[in-house]
Amino acid sequence: GEDVEQSLFLSVREGDSSVINCTYTDSSSTYLYWYKQEPGAGLQLLTYIFSNMDMKQDQRLTVLLNKKDKHLSLRIADTQTGDSAIYFCAEIPVSSGSARQLTFGSGTQLTVLP
Amino acid sequence: DSGVTQTPKHLITATGQRVTLRCSPRSGDLSVYWYQQSLDQGLQFLIQYYNGEERAKGNILERFSAQQFPDLHSELNLSSLELGDSALYFCASSASTGEAFFGQGTRLTVV
Numbered sequence: 076g077e078d079v080e081q082s083l084f085l086s087v088r089e090g091d092s093s094v095i096n097c098t099y100t101d102s103s104s105t106y107l108y109w110y111k112q113e114p115g116a117g118l119q120l121l122t123y124i125f126s127n128m129d130m131k132q133d134q135r136l137t138v139l140l141n142k143k144d145k146h147l148s149l150r151i152a153d154t155q156t157g158d159s160a161i162y163f164c165a166e167i168p169v170s171s172g173s174a175r176q177l178t179f180g181s182g183t184q185l186t187v188l189p
Numbered sequence: 190d191s192g193v194t195q196t197p198k199h200l201i202t203a204t205g206q207r208v209t210l211r212c213s214p215r216s217g218d219l220s221v222y223w224y225q226q227s228l229d230q231g232l233q234f235l236i237q238y239y240n241g242e243e244r245a246k247g248n249i250l251e252r253f254s255a256q257q258f259p260d261l262h263s264e265l266n267l268s269s270l271e272l273g274d275s276a277l278y279f280c281a282s283s284a285s286t287g288e289a290f291f292g293q294g295t296r297l298t299v300v
């Protein structure tokens with residue numbers, strides 16, 4: 076398909092792991108990104124992965140990339156209430172050329188329950 | 190703090206009016222992007238400038254225009270506003286490494 080796809084909602088208990096999934100469109104996308112948006116706030120770059128990597132770990136965040144299936148996931152370990160936010164997956168498709176603008180998924184609303 | 194500054198944070202205006210949104214990119218970043226976030230369309234790329242020149246256009250209406258000035262700040266001009274233009278407008282800047290850093294956004298409400 077032409078859209079970057081994400082599940083709309085995810086609820087987890089505090090202390091559990093969260094896994095947010097994304098299917099992107101362009102197998103040639105060089106970088107794939109995860110952004111976080113808290114209520115009333117802008118988009119915060121959380122992490123990114125280069126397409127020649129399978130996994131990237133950054134403190135509580137683990138990004139997994141399956142290029143064959145064009146599947147990207149973000150795992151948040153020991154999820155806290157402060158992690159409640161909308162998480163966006165984004166890619167820079169080859170079609171963007173030198174402009175390198177981002178194509179975003181619809182966002183996954185993560186709710187962390189106490 | 191991303192280092193990208195957008196003003197104003199909130200704007201309420203009437204249909205048919207014209208507004209200007211302002212963005213100051215991170216120090217040293219030459220690229221500025223404008224995105225629109227609405228409930229029905231999600232996050233959509235509008236336009237990109239690089240070092241003062243327009244580089245790419247996305248889903249930007251003809252009623253909208255932008256420019257980037259020699260000091261690299263950018264303005265997005267929205268005219269003949271309609272109710273459907275109500276949205277959050279984000280500016281982002283990026284360095285040569287490619288990561289885009291977003292401002293806090295301007296929430297536009299057209300009444």
